[in-house]
Every structure is written in C-alpha cells, then in structure tokens.
Amino acid sequence: MSDTKKIKVLFRLRSLEMGGVPRVVLDLLRNLPKDKFELTLMLNLYQGELVSEIPEDIKVIKIEKGREQMSKNPFIQKLQLGIRRLKLEIYDRFPSLLYALKVKEDFDIEIAPGYAEFKMVLGSPNKKSKKIGWFHTDVSYDKNQKRVNERIELMKQFDWMIFGAKQTRQVIEDLYGITYPKSSVIYNVIKINEARQKAKAFDASFPAVRPCFSSMGRLHSRKGYHTLMNVHKRLLDSGHHHSIFVIGGGSEMENLKNQAKELGVEDTFLLLGTQKNPWPYILASDYFVLPSQSESYPLTIGEVMALGKPIISTNVGGIPEMIEDGVDGVLVNYDENELYDAMKCFLTDENFVEKIKAGTKNVDEKFDEKRIYQQIIAVLENVLKK
Template identity: 30%
Template sequence: MSKKILFVTDEMTLGGVSRVLNNLLQELGANTSHEIDVLVLHKHGEMLKDIPANIRVIEGSPFFKVIDQPLNQVIKSKNLRLILNKLYLLFLMKTGSIGKKIQAERKKMKLDSYDVEIAFKEGFCTIFVAYGNSRKKINWVHLDYKKQNFSANHMPLMKKVLQLIDENVAVSRVAAKSYQEVFGLKEEVKVIHNVIQEKMIKEKSKQEVPQEYVKLFKGDALTFISVGRLVEQKGYDRLINIHRRLMSEGFDHQIMIIGSGEDEAALRQAIEEFGCQETFKLIGFKENPFAYFKLADCFLLPSRYEGLPTVVFESFICKTPVIATEVAGIEEQLKGDQYGLVTENNEEKFYEAMKNVLVNPSLLTAMRQNLENYHYKNSVIIDQFNQLVEGTYGK
C-alpha cells in the first residue's frame, strides 16, 4: 500500500549518510508508489543536487541553520546571531525543553502530517521526528554507538525521546546491538543494509579520469586509494604514520585519498613534516570517485568506527579489493579473505595487513578474480523497507 513518507536529515554535505539517503530515494522512486518528501533542516550541501527530481525537498526554518555545526565552528564564524542561536539550542537540549520548540517550528513550517516519518540520521533528527504528529515514527541508526555516542551529553533527553519512536533501524547487526544496549531499548533494533546503485557505479567507473591524475597512479609500485571525509573518524592520520613506516622499510607504494574535511590542513602538515608529499596524495573531492577505483590496486578503510561502510560495497562493484579495520558492518561484507582483509582496529595490525599485500601482491590478484562474480542485490532491502513502513517487518 502506498504511503506518504517524510525523510528528515540535518544537512546534505558530502558524506556517507547523504549518499546512502540518495541511493535509497533512487531505488524507492523506481520500485515503489510511495509519496516521498525530504526535509533538510539546514538545507545545504553538495549532495542536494543528487536528490531525485521527483522528490520534494523541504527546507527547515532559520532556527535549524546551526543544527549541523559544532559550537566551536559557530564561534569561529564570529556571527553573533548564529552564536546566540546555537547557545539557545544547546540550552533547550540540556533542559529538555526542545520538544516545545520543535513543535512551534513545525507549525511555522506548516509541515504536513505523514503516514511515516523517518529520522534518517540519528540524534537531533530523532528528536525532531519524535515531537512530530506523524502516524508512525522511525529512527535510522548509522553508527556503532559503543564506539562513538554523539548523544552522550543528552542521554536523559534521548532516552525520553526514544519512547516516542515506534521503530528503530540500524544499518548493520553490530550497530543495531550497540544502539539497543547503549539506550536500554526493550524492542529489538531491526537491521536493513544500505542500498547501493550498482548499475550507476559500474557506468561511472568506466568514465575517463583527467590525465593529471592518471599519471599519479602510474608506475610499478602498488597504489592504494581511499575515499572519505578528512576527519578523525576515518583514520587518515594513522594511515600517514603507516605509510611513512612502510616507505622507510623499503616497501615502495602510493596512497591517494579522495575527499575533503575539517582535518585537511592538519593532514597536509603531517604529510609535509614526514616528507612524503610525492607518495601520499590528498587529491580533494571528486564528483565521480568510482572512475579512480579502477586505477588502484587496493582500497583502504582505516576507520576508527563506522555503522556500515558503504564504500566497501562500492569498491567491490569496481572490482577493487579492500583492507579494512574491524568496524561495525564489516563482517557482513568481508567473509574470509575472498574480497579483502579485515584487521584489528589499530595502527599496528593495519600496517601488518598492508605489508602483507606489498610482500605478496598475488593476494590482490586473487581477490580481483573473485570480485569478477560479485553482485549487490537491492531487492531484499526494498522489501524490508516496505515491510517496515507497513509494520510487518520481523513479524
């Protein structure tokens, strides 16, 4: 049965959750009859343009313009109005008064009542949905909350809010179990993996890469690639340390990182201090990262924590093997060493895994051969989503 559905997110900047949302919207638009709107509380970000044209995008009221910005970042802006707005928001969160403010802002926005309202990014979006008037309220979890609890400063509020949520869903089994235990939820957190646009990724992977970048990948040395935001979570700081160590031991190789983020200046400084500018490259945000995958021998995921690293699936579709830290969801992607290697989540073990493939490059050759038969199925995920909104999933 067709439903009127609202997805709620805080922003649409380049990142995993925004891409996951757009992938799901594409698949739902093609395979369901649901009427779907997306509310972006602070309407900005590179991924806005990738929301399907048939999806109505709603902008949050001005009150929510600071929702995705840390207090220190707002203070640096020296914009008094934004600073006061952020402090007011934090005061409402701390005192538990945020519910009434959300209800008032929803009235200003003349937000409709929906059959289903989904907080697609857990945290403030969960609070926003909880204080709405939609018939069914769903909270979507993308992180392992035992590794990183973004609600740590507002636990009483979040526990109260979660009582107003009808269903909690996580992107991996580990993320689901962690969320349930951290918040003491009685009901089981359901698991629905991320949608991946396999056909689109294959088509984009065939596109040409500018020659200036092709040259970076040439040579006899193995080339590793990674794609992600330049933030502490992604572990690129420890990857620089590993690279320096391997190079000093005579293991010639190159590492290319696609992405941008708040830690870019610090990472560039570390690269310069270690003198590895020629072999460790930050090549910035790329509209189509998939075209670069085929130039590399292996994809690296040195993350400190994840919920379900979608980029690993994307790498497999591009026939590129992976070395990944043991984060939530990885065991649901890498079983054995068929497509890649999983390491304990520390710098030493990741170093050992990279050294292993540098000493034995035939390992990567075998993984590439295995990936020739790799396919990702979205049909199961869409069936689970439809069951979720109908209230039959898991029953």
C-alpha cells in the same frame, strides 16, 4: 486505510552535504515505489554537494536557505547566517510553529535517517504519525557517555528503529544491556552498477608512484588516516615503494598536511579533498584501504568491491558483515603493525592479491539491492498496522 491510498512519508535531514546518510536518503527517494508512497524531503538547510541529486518528482520543504544562496558580501553573509541560526533555534524550541509555517500537512510516517534528526522527528507536533529512526553508528567508540545515553534513550521513543548493521544494535545490548524489540536490521543499499558507471565518467590517471592505494572517508581523527600515514612511511623506509591517495574533506585536513610534511611524504601521501565523483580515482588505483577506528556499514566497501579492487579494512562495526576475511578482502584490527603487515602482503604477494580480486566477483549477489528495498517497504507498511 484503503489499498489505493498512498502512504505519506516525510524524510527529515539537516542538509545534503556529501555523506553516507544523505546518499541513503536520496537513493530511497529515487527507488521506493511511487504507487505505494508519497515522498517528501524536509531540509533544515538547503545546501550541500548533493542538492543537485534530489529527484525531480520529490516534494522538497526548505526550512532555511543554504550558504550558496546567500550574499557574497562577507558582512551581509555573516548577518544572514546569524539570522538563520536564530530562526532554526526558534523552530527547535517551537516545532508547532515550524510545521504551521513550513509543513502545513500531516504525514503517515516521519523518518529520522540519522541521530542528527532524532529530536526533530520525535518533536513533531503531528502526534498521529508513526516515527521511524535509523541508526548507523557504533557506540563503542564514543567516549562521551552522556551523548551515547541520550541517543539510546531517544531510540526507545520511536515506533520502529532500523539499525544499519547487526553489530550496531548488538553493541548497545552488550555494553548497556538495552534491547529494542520494535526494531530490525536493514543494510544500506549499495549501488553496485552506479559505482561502475560513474567510474567510467572520466580518466582519473595522474602521476603517482605505483602501486597505489586509494582510500575515501571524512577526515576525522577516528577515521585513522594519521595511523595510515605512519604505516605508509614505515613501508617506504622498508623499501616497499608505493603511494596512497585519500578522497575526502574534514576537520583533520590541516593536521594531516602537517603530518605529511613532517614525515616527508607529501609527494606519496596525497590528499585529494572531496570529489563529487570519486569512482574514476578509485578505479585508477591498485588497492583500497580503510583504516577507521569505527564504522557502521560503510557503502564504500561494496562499491569498491564492485570495481574489483582488493580491500584492506579494519575489523570494526558492520564491516565483517560485508567482507569475508581472506576471500573478498582482508580484515585487520586497528593496529599499526597489523595494517603494515597486510599492506606489505598486498605489495609483495601478487598471487594473494589475485585471489582477493577473484573473490569480489560475487559482489552483485552479495549486495542485492532489490531484497533491501523490499525489507524497507515492509517496515513502512507494517508500522502503520501497529
């Protein structure tokens, strides 16, 4: 390959619903050097809140329409969804047909940005392309051993694996005795200045009991919001007045609404749903809390630090690689009592809160995006030499 020839890279994604993996992919599409790489994004479904953020200079391969482009007639839309599902199943079984109809060119590198895309990329009929997998998940929380083992085995088949945190790779070795010699740890880029800029887009002040904790994440049982709500109720009952709002949507929304009603905290534990720009809301809060049972390397931590907000987070996944406990945030175990004590400390110890705020001043140096881009570029260039 001559030095002037661009490396052709294909990123595969299921869709562009709001989430960490799609945000990482869009950031790479914007920032990987176009003089080195010719970048293409292939979407199973052309749908999601982030579709509008696809860079204009990126080629997009759309396998199937998104729900947004379908008929508004319920009967017709149901028929369209059924046909779409059938076509995707056929493409899964016969990837050569998919590539013949939709791709029609060869790529040097094909990337699976998350486990949802592993089989898609490994099943590519382009046998000459190098396959790179990206894994961001802490397997220790997953009780479905069949699913975990399947993902572990799939990762062995990639030409190179990128893990989103040291803990993400280490826990597989600790629990399963499996190592990945052809791999590296590269943290996801955290858009510090972008979060600051977006936080000024509008005034998100709204009636809320002060002080106010914010939180953000997908509403899933392992994100711990049911536990956070119990802690919230205990703090109120102890005379520590405050409110909490959570940004995010998901399968637990109705359960959390019912729990809030049962506990009588509907006016102080607010569920704001998905927000395309959550940062003005975070900026309007006093503190941030992340109560997850499992995480890998959540971008939110660095972005919240960039806004100078003191953070309480569970000590899971790659989070201790992001937060220095007692310096620029507070780490607790996923335990109701520990979370209660940490939140009570924020509500009662102003000097400690100011100390944590001061610790966030080093966030730009801590999450240097240029260093991460260089690491990714090195992987993409070196994998072709192997």
